[in-house]
Amino acid sequence: MAPPSFVRAVSYGVYDGSMRAAIHALKYDRIAPLARELGARLAAAMAQLEPDAPRRMLVVPVPLHRGRMAERGFNQARTLAAEALRRLRISHPEWRLELSASSLVRQRSTESQAGLTPRQRRQNLRGAFFISDSEAVRGRHVLLVDDIFTTGATARACGRILVEAGAASVRVATLARAQRQFPLAAGERGNYIHLSMPDDAGNAAALSKTVTVH
Numbered sequence: 001m002a003p004p005s006f007v008r009a010v011s012y013g014v015y016d017g018s019m020r021a022a023i024h025a026l027k028y029d030r031i032a033p034l035a036r037e038l039g040a041r042l043a044a045a046m047a048q049l050e051p052d053a054p055r056r057m058l059v060v061p062v063p064l065h066r067g068r069m070a071e072r073g074f075n076q077a078r079t080l081a082a083e084a085l086r087r088l089r090i091s092h093p094e095w096r097l098e099l100s101a102s103s104l105v106r107q108r109s110t111e112s113q114a115g116l117t118p119r120q121r122r123q124n125l126r127g128a129f130f131i132s133d134s135e136a137v138r139g140r141h142v143l144l145v146d147d148i149f150t151t152g153a154t155a156r157a158c159g160r161i162l163v164e165a166g167a168a169s170v171r172v173a174t175l176a177r178a179q180r181q182f183p184l185a186a187g188e189r190g191n192y193i194h195l196s197m198p199d200d201a202g203n204a205a206a207l208s209k210t211v212t213v214h
Contacts, residue, residue: 008052011149011177012045019176023147027076038175039083046084046143046173047092053171054141056096059085060162062146062154063106063129075101080175081145097143103136104129104158129158131165138166149174 013019026034061077069075078101085097107130131137142162144155149172159170 008049009149009152009155009172009174009177010045010048011174012041013176015148015150015176015178023076023175026079027072027147030073035079035083039080040087042080042145042173042175043084043087043091045175046088046145049143049171049173050092053143054169055094056141057098057143057171058103058137058140058167059097059099059143059145060104060137060158061099061101062144062158063101063104065106077146080147084145084173100136102132104162105132129161131161134165137162139168142167142170144170144172145174146172147175149177151178 015023022034022038025031026038059081061075061081063077064072064075078099081099081101085099088095088097106128144158144162146154149155155172159172162170
């Protein structure tokens with residue numbers, strides 16, 4: 001099955017000094033109260049998907065490998081997603097968002113993506129994910145959630161697996177995006193996952209350029 005014709009990726013803001021410090025404090029220092037504030041910002045990013053997002057979506061956090069999960073004690077993507085959904089139930093009561101933290105599984109431990117080139121990131125993630133229950137995602141519109149969007153390698157790997165399992169569409173919401181230019185690539189639309197990154201994360205109406213990650 002071909003990947004989706006496009007995946008719209010939205011982020012709250014840029015992965016700058018203050019955002020980096022907040023995310024690291026949550027992930028590594030386990031400062032739990034930060035989850036509420038960061039979750040609110042993730043909810044704001046998810047709200048940018050209006051008005052074209054389906055009212056019903058399956059929210060899937062990017063998973064950690066069981067070894068990393070045991071070491072850290074929690075999955076920050078799941079924690080942020082749960083808090084964001086709590087906020088959105090109030091601000092967007094018409095949305096029916098279902099959190100599914102076990103549909104997507106990281107079956108292979110991967111090295112840190114930090115410092116890797118885009119090509120190395122793709123290779124690092126090859127075969128890292130699988131779907132534990134295809135019936136849970138078949139025919140569903142999926143909203144994939146993570147803390148940071150860097151090159152799109154993780155979104156691409158997870159999106160491809162979800163679509164191969166029968167997901168109707170995949171969208172991506174992250175708390176922060178790296179400040180970098182993404183190269184555009186030509187090719188048949190059906191052969192790629194197209195990511196649309198907002199030029200202005202704070203403006204929900206901002207038009208965005210199409211970015212192809214292959």
